[in-house]
Amino acid sequence: MIHAWSVDDVRAAEERAMAQLPDGELMQRAATGLAQVVAARLPDDTSTQPLVVALVGGGNNGGDALWALAHLADLVGEPLDLVAVLTTETPHEEGLRAARRAKVEILDATGQGSRGRRKAEPQAEPKGRAKAVEALGVADVVLDGVLGIGGRPGLPDLVTELLDAVGDDAHVIAVDVPSGTDPMGELVGGTGVFADETVTFGCAKPVHVLGTAGRCGMLTVVDIGLDLDTLPAAERLDHDDVAALWPTPGPEDDKYSRGVVGVVAGGEVYTGAPLLSVTAAVCAGAGMVRYVGPPGPTQLVRAEVPEAVHGPGRVQAWVVGPGLDAHPHSWDQLGLAQVEAARRALDSELPCLVDAGGLDLLDGPRTQAGARTLLTPHAGELARLLARLDPDASELDRAGVVAEPLRWARRAAELLRATVLLKGSTTYVVAPPASGLAVRAQADAPAWAGTAGSGDVLAGLAGTLLAAGLDPVDAGSLAALVHGVAAHDANPGGPVRALEIAQQVPATVARLLARASEVG
Numbered sequence: 001m002i003h004a005w006s007v008d009d010v011r012a013a014e015e016r017a018m019a020q021l022p023d024g025e026l027m028q029r030a031a032t033g034l035a036q037v038v039a040a041r042l043p044d045d046t047s048t049q050p051l052v053v054a055l056v057g058g059g060n061n062g063g064d065a066l067w068a069l070a071h072l073a074d075l076v077g078e079p080l081d082l083v084a085v086l087t088t089e090t091p092h093e094e095g096l097r098a099a100r101r102a103k104v105e106i107l108d109a110t111g112q113g114s115r116g117r118r119k120a121e122p123q124a125e126p127k128g129r130a131k132a133v134e135a136l137g138v139a140d141v142v143l144d145g146v147l148g149i150g151g152r153p154g155l156p157d158l159v160t161e162l163l164d165a166v167g168d169d170a171h172v173i174a175v176d177v178p179s180g181t182d183p184m185g186e187l188v189g190g191t192g193v194f195a196d197e198t199v200t201f202g203c204a205k206p207v208h209v210l211g212t213a214g215r216c217g218m219l220t221v222v223d224i225g226l227d228l229d230t231l232p233a234a235e236r237l238d239h240d241d242v243a244a245l246w247p248t249p250g251p252e253d254d255k256y257s258r259g260v261v262g263v264v265a266g267g268e269v270y271t272g273a274p275l276l277s278v279t280a281a282v283c284a285g286a287g288m289v290r291y292v293g294p295p296g297p298t299q300l301v302r303a304e305v306p307e308a309v310h311g312p313g314r315v316q317a318w319v320v321g322p323g324l325d326a327h328p329h330s331w332d333q334l335g336l337a338q339v340e341a342a343r344r345a346l347d348s349e350l351p352c353l354v355d356a357g358g359l360d361l362l363d364g365p366r367t368q369a370g371a372r373t374l375l376t377p378h379a380g381e382l383a384r385l386l387a388r389l390d391p392d393a394s395e396l397d398r399a400g401v402v403a404e405p406l407r408w409a410r411r412a413a414e415l416l417r418a419t420v421l422l423k424g425s426t427t428y429v430v431a432p433p434a435s436g437l438a439v440r441a442q443a444d445a446p447a448w449a450g451t452a453g454s455g456d457v458l459a460g461l462a463g464t465l466l467a468a469g470l471d472p473v474d475a476g477s478l479a480a481l482v483h484g485v486a487a488h489d490a491n492p493g494g495p496v497r498a499l500e501i502a503q504q505v506p507a508t509v510a511r512l513l514a515r516a517s518e519v520g
Ligand SMILES: NC(=O)C1=CN([C@@H]2O[C@H](COP(=O)(O)OP(=O)(O)OC[C@H]3O[C@@H](n4cnc5c(N)ncnc54)[C@H](O)[C@@H]3O)[C@@H](O)[C@H]2O)[C@@H](O)CC1
Pocket: 014, 018, 026, 027, 028, 030, 031, 057, 058, 059, 060, 061, 062, 064, 146, 147, 148, 149, 150, 151, 152, 153, 154, 155, 156, 175, 176, 177, 180, 201, 224
């Protein structure tokens, strides 16, 4: 699992460390670690002299980049071209001196010529900028040292212009965080660096694991001796976590101890969703799957999933809502009975996963306080839910949720006292804020997995994990991971049907469980 700490907690840990260390020691540790990574990324071809260009901003992030260039000159021992492009009039002073001493070429792209000097010809493009554009176009490695954890989202025009000049073959390494992104990972989208790799210091930050993670590329954490004494703010499960979390049966287990999952889904109109959820639950290894629904989908499930049992009865967790019409016509007796079954499940004290049409039945927290609840909306469903229930979000639409996914997932978690799994290319799992639990973010699925029915499969998977006794955060994040990996395994690099994702789950789980014995 990757754990990430908030910027405030990192700053506090840095202050504690700095109080014990000589001046500048932390930056030296950061810059040395960074220089080592850069050295390892230099091209093997020795026929041309490698060129490393650093974009340097005005804060300590720029200081890291300048010091890293200075260290590189010593570290590599072979001839190197090193260039620092200043995007600020006030670069880190000691870093700049060190870079000059190490014969790093300094280019001022700000238009001031050199620090503090007035522009002679305001209209003319400064020479430093033209040379910088040229160097960026042919650099082997580009270091993004413009903004670090002190950065606000968005980039100055000058930096955007310089980034546009970076050649396609350059290996872009973000120093600590990709500049322009929100270090807390709350705001996604907007302008910002897309890095091939990010070298961060002390620990991962939320930007590295939340919806912005795709901009970070490969992540390396350089140990600078920080002592984090708080809980992480964000987490991401990786493949090696599956074995520890997945409910693996022992010789004493039977179908009841493994967990019976009940599915109240679909109706006479939407008959496919129940089939997908039930299939996913069976394939995820539920002890037993019970389907509650009208004759049409029941017949379909009977024909396709002989393992399932039918009608109300005892379960350990409910999946409520895939393909459910929450507002049937008054003459639709079967539809009304299905809604009644869904309400009974929601009013029970049992763990419930609430998806799609089931969300339309919620007017507030479930009546049984403390009953485990996992809501699984996509962005449109979350917007609709909050616009209906939160007077401050009456105008919220899908785009608003996509821009600030965490803000709105948290809001729903607070309002409904439930864990919210917000589906998307990054899937967030957010417990009610009062729990203090870290946000989980998973981005394991190929874009091909975004098809109709894929969410019904996820519901069956996560419901099975709830029935096996996992808490909603583990159940949701583990299901999201396995769902994504199964989608990939089912057809690497190509289209994948929702049903195939479900059918791939047994083999994918086996493969992920086997990793534990390979690794351990
Ligand atoms: N504090 C420490 O002990 C250490 C800090 N380190 C480095 O220091 C970085 C943090 O340094 P700083 O706090 O100086 O912050 P930054 O280097 O992120 O720079 C912040 C500066 O940029 C300006 N700024 C912020 N957003 C902007 C935007 N969108 N457009 C234009 N200007 C913007 C701010 O006004 C501020 O002056 C870390 O990310 C890391 O790279 C490392 O050297 C490790 C040790």
